[in-house]
Amino acid sequence: xxxxxxxxxxxxxxxxxxxxxxxxxxxxxxxxxxxxxxxxxxxxxxxxxxxxxxxxxxxxxxxxxxxxxxxxxxxxxxxxxxxxxxxxxxxxxxxxxxxxxxxxxxxxxxxxxxxxxxxxxxxxxxxxxxxxxxxxxxxxxxxxxxxxxxxxxxxxxxxxxxxxxxx
Amino acid sequence: xxxxxxxxxxxxxxxxxxxxxxxxxxxxxxxxxxxxxxxxxxxxxxxxxxxxxxxxxxxxxxxxxxxxxxxxxxxxxxxxxxxxxxxxxxxxxxxxxxxxxxxxxxxxxxxxxxxxxxxxxxxxxxxxxxxxxxxxxxxxxxxxxxxxxxxxxxxxxxxxxxxxxxx
Numbered sequence: 001x002x003x004x005x006x007x008x009x010x011x012x013x014x015x016x017x018x019x020x021x022x023x024x025x026x027x028x029x030x031x032x033x034x035x036x037x038x039x040x041x042x043x044x045x046x047x048x049x050x051x052x053x054x055x056x057x058x059x060x061x062x063x064x065x066x067x068x069x070x071x072x073x074x075x076x077x078x079x080x081x082x083x084x085x086x087x088x089x090x091x092x093x094x095x096x097x098x099x100x101x102x103x104x105x106x107x108x109x110x111x112x113x114x115x116x117x118x119x120x121x122x123x124x125x126x127x128x129x130x131x132x133x134x135x136x137x138x139x140x141x142x143x144x145x146x147x148x149x150x151x152x153x154x155x156x157x158x159x160x161x162x163x164x165x166x167x
Numbered sequence: 168x169x170x171x172x173x174x175x176x177x178x179x180x181x182x183x184x185x186x187x188x189x190x191x192x193x194x195x196x197x198x199x200x201x202x203x204x205x206x207x208x209x210x211x212x213x214x215x216x217x218x219x220x221x222x223x224x225x226x227x228x229x230x231x232x233x234x235x236x237x238x239x240x241x242x243x244x245x246x247x248x249x250x251x252x253x254x255x256x257x258x259x260x261x262x263x264x265x266x267x268x269x270x271x272x273x274x275x276x277x278x279x280x281x282x283x284x285x286x287x288x289x290x291x292x293x294x295x296x297x298x299x300x301x302x303x304x305x306x307x308x309x310x311x312x313x314x315x316x317x318x319x320x321x322x323x324x325x326x327x328x329x330x331x332x333x334x
Contacts, residue, residue, distance in 0.1 A: 005262040014268055017259065018275065046181060080258070084251020091247070092184065097173040099182055108185065108290040115286035116279065123275040126325055138288060158293055 013129045022078035022120050026060045032086045035109040041099035057145045066136045085112050107158045189287050191243035193227045199253045209264040219292045226310045233303045252279050274325045281318040
């Protein structure tokens with residue numbers, strides 16, 4: 001975007017900008033999840049991250065599909081929000097030695113990522129409907145549902161296992 | 168935190184670190200909300216931001232209360248996540264001229280902030296319970312409930328008014 005021009009003029013521009021933002025975010029999350037799989041010590045947590053890694057590859061493909069349906073070339077735009085969320089996760093996990101405490105920190109970091117995505121996909125679904133694109137809304141809704149389910153699964157993991165053993 | 172030491176050793180350390188993180192985040196959000204009140208053009212949106220500004224001052228006070236109950240001096244720790252979320256909101260809103268499109272962008276930015284807080288307070292409530300601190304959990308839960316209610320109110324505002332008029 002230009003530094004001195006107002007490049008977002010319409011709701012359509014805003015929608016496409018947000019799509020580029022989540023495209024960047026999903027790609028950064030792919031790398032972060034690979035890292036988290038390697039750091040997790042609970043087998044169940046590692047499996048949860050691995051499952052979400054597979055889902056996330058599909059989320060990238062879905063964003064590309066929405067770009068295509070909307071007649072726009074897939075492109076990323078830098079997303080300081082996800083950069084900050086992932087940098088903070090790296091900072092915190094770098095400070096933790098105990099494996100069980102680290103698992104708790106990893107779950108918290110993953111839930112911050114999930115909630116970022118829930119916010120963004122929720123917005124994208126609403127805007128796609130506003131723009132008269134129920135086809136795009138329906139694809140984005142599938143990812144939104146999966147992000148919510150992942151967040152709930154992480155809450156259950158935290159409550160049932162990791163936090164209890166990390167007292 | 169030290170660069171070469173592992174300063175988070177226990178779940179209690181992790182809880183206190185996260186508390187310092189939301190303390191920083193709430194204070195940054197106070198400034199961001201003041202800015203958003205000034206930028207919103209829909210009267211209802213401006214009122215929603217003003218109501219949340221009042222709530223946020225109370226959230227800061229609650230975090231201080233939890234520090235006190237937990238016997239720790241209130242202190243912030245830099246939170247790259249909320250910095251990224253707010254910087255991104257500023258970047259995007261700086262690109263939008265049309266008032267109704269800007270209102271839609273402001274709602275999206277506020278919902279990203281709300282979801283960050285929902286993730287963090289959800290984690291803090293769970294960890295407070297893990298640490299046998301239901302008194303702290305109960306205070307943090309009040310803020311969590313308010314963040315969720317604010318997010319829902321913003322969704323309704325987006326669906327009913329702003330997005331519809333910004334087509």
